[in-house]
Amino acid sequence: METYKHNSESAVVLSQLMLPSHSNFGGKIHGGFILSLLDQVAFACASKHSGHYCVTASVDRVDFLNPVEVGELLTLKSSVNYVGNTSMVVGVRVESENIQNGTKKHCNSSYFTMVAKDENGKSTQVPGLELSSEDDYRRFIKNIKRMENRAKHDETFANFEFDKAEYEVILRNYNVKLD
Numbered sequence: 001m002e003t004y005k006h007n008s009e010s011a012v013v014l015s016q017l018m019l020p021s022h023s024n025f026g027g028k029i030h031g032g033f034i035l036s037l038l039d040q041v042a043f044a045c046a047s048k049h050s051g052h053y054c055v056t057a058s059v060d061r062v063d064f065l066n067p068v069e070v071g072e073l074l075t076l077k078s079s080v081n082y083v084g085n086t087s088m089v090v091g092v093r094v095e096s097e098n099i100q101n102g103t104k105k106h107c108n109s110s111y112f113t114m115v116a117k118d119e120n121g122k123s124t125q126v127p128g129l130e131l132s133s134e135d136d137y138r139r140f141i142k143n144i145k146r147m148e149n150r151a152k153h154d155e156t157f158a159n160f161e162f163d164k165a166e167y168e169v170i171l172r173n174y175n176v177k178l179d
Contacts, residue, residue, distance in 0.1 A: 004128040007079040007136065010049035014041045015075045018068055018096070029068035034094065037076055038062075038110055042090040045078040046114035049088055050126040053117050057087060060111040060146060068107055072096040082143035086123035087115045089143045111146070 014037065024030040039056055046054040068074055075095050082089035094108040118124040131137050171178060 004130040005049055005080075006130040006132060007049075007081070010045050011077070011079045012041050012045040012048065013075065013077050014044075015073055017099075018070055018072050018074050020070050023070050027070065029070065029072075029074070031064055034064075034068065034074070034108065035062065037074070038092050038094070038108070039112065041076045041078045041092055042110075042112035042114055045080060045090045045092075046088050046112075046116070049080045049083075050116035050124075052124055052126075054088075054114040055117060057113040057115045060089075060113070060150075062108065062110050064108055066096070066105040066107045068096045068105075069098070071099070073099050074107075079139075080129060081111070081139035083126055083129045086126060087113055088126055089113050089146075091139060111143070 016037065018029050022029050022033045038059075042056065043054055073096065075097065076092055077095075078090050078092045080088050081091040090112045092108075092110050092112065093106070094110075095104050096107050097104045116124050116126045129136075129140065131140055168178060
């Protein structure tokens with residue numbers, strides 16, 4: 001197995017025309033359909049990098065920035081942004097294009113943590129990541145920061161103590177009815 005790979009060696013781009021069968025009741029492309037495509041491209045990218053079957057361990061924040069219309073060409077661009085021992089963070093950028101006038105919209109950026117599995121289903125070592133450009137460094141560091149923030153978040157909620165009287169004051173500022 002190679003010791004290090006550059007993210008360009010495992011990048012995957014997927015383009016698909018959005019059909020009426022992909023739409024929701026509002027006539028826009030269903031978010032669940034887009035999530036399925038995101039997971040597929042993240043799997044392909046992680047598998048290319050690791051040389052192994054990969055599973056999705058987590059998805060970090062999915063914000064739908066712009067709706068996708070029927071008839072647009074949806075393009076998902078993926079790259080490995082971070083590697084651990086057995087896991088990788090795959091960044092996926094989603095753009096839609098009106099193929100009649102060429103207008104493009106950034107629809108989503110998501111980060112998938114993928115874990116490489118061996119033939120017995122056990123987590124297995126992945127190649128390291130070769131960083132060469134400023135973007136490569138930035139993406140890797142951003143993932144370190146994202147993991148640090150997640151650890152702080154997890155710690156906050158693991159130690160969360162609820163005091164109804166204390167939180168009733170806070171809840172009065174929200175759209176809730178307190179009984």
